[in-house]
Amino acid sequence: PEFPGPPCSWAQNVDTIFLRVLLPHLHGPHVEFAADEIVISAADGLAEPVAFKLNGAIDPERSVFGLDHQGLDIRMPKAEPGTPYWPRLLSAKGKPHWLSVDWPRYEAEPDSEEEAPEMPAMGGGDFGGMDFSGMDFGGEGGLDMSALQGMM
Secondary structure: OOOOOOOEEEEEOOOEEEEEEEOOOOEEEEEEEEOOEEEEEEEEOOOOOEEEEEOOOEOHHHOEEEEEOOEEEEEEEEOOOOOOOOOOOEOOOOOOOOEEEOOOOOOOOOOOOOOOOOOOOOOOOOHHHOOOOOOOOOOOOOOOHHHHHHHO
């Protein structure tokens, strides 16, 4: 079924899920938090309650929301901090047209050292014996290092 409400965006980090619900004319909001669902209702500005069935478990006791002139900002700590990132916000598969990723708030999943590709050694800083003398770094006389040092 189609979502009956406003546009939303979400983000996450290792411990928390963030949800932004754009409801500029919302008054008297109420958000009910359950382990795998949230329900938003309001005294004014929302025709009927809206439920979000979540893809993972949150901690309802520590979940909070705030209201500003644009709508609701909801912060939901994951039930188990440090769990793998959720592949999506909602339990239903697919990408709803009304839900987007809030990239400025999103923190990339940290890479573990076991998964990181190894970098080849660079020969102690000598760049593997590369000769830079024949390279043109700009301008007629090349790069003037003394001018750069004077700027520091």
